[in-house]
Amino acid sequence: MFGKFASFLLTGPFDRIMKSVDHAVSNESQRQEIRANAINRFAETAAEERADARRYRAFWVIWCLFSGSVGVWFFAITIDTIFDFSWSVSDYPDTVKPYVDTIVASIFGSGGLVATAQALSSAIRGRR
Numbered sequence: 001m002f003g004k005f006a007s008f009l010l011t012g013p014f015d016r017i018m019k020s021v022d023h024a025v026s027n028e029s030q031r032q033e034i035r036a037n038a039i040n041r042f043a044e045t046a047a048e049e050r051a052d053a054r055r056y057r058a059f060w061v062i063w064c065l066f067s068g069s070v071g072v073w074f075f076a077i078t079i080d081t082i083f084d085f086s087w088s089v090s091d092y093p094d095t096v097k098p099y100v101d102t103i104v105a106s107i108f109g110s111g112g113l114v115a116t117a118q119a120l121s122s123a124i125r126g127r128r
Contacts, residue, residue, distance in 0.1 A: 067103050
């Protein structure tokens with residue numbers, strides 16, 4: 001009698017509950033997969049748009065004007081700080097600071113990464 005009752009509980013309601021839980025977990029996994037695919041597609045589209053923008057001269061002209069002025073300003077701040085001239089060059093304004101930080105990081109960061117990669121490759125080649 002107890003065996004039949006336990007069998008009924010385990011095959012009837014318990015089985016349906018476990019199937020519902022499995023179905024909910026499967027749905028959540030599918031949602032996360034869809035979300036990941038959407039984010040990945042957005043990143044790919046953004047990269048394609050940036051690559052497309054770099055094909056035009058206007059992009060490079062504007063980028064050079066902005067990064068050139070940032071470079072001159074950075075040079076003036078550095079020289080004024082190191083040699084204590086009376087130029088009183090102020091730091092970048094708060095409205096421009098995020099863009100300047102991105103440009104400086106991209107210029108010096110990429111240069112630093114290339115220099116590090118070259119140093120590592122020459123060290124590896126030298127050991128062989």
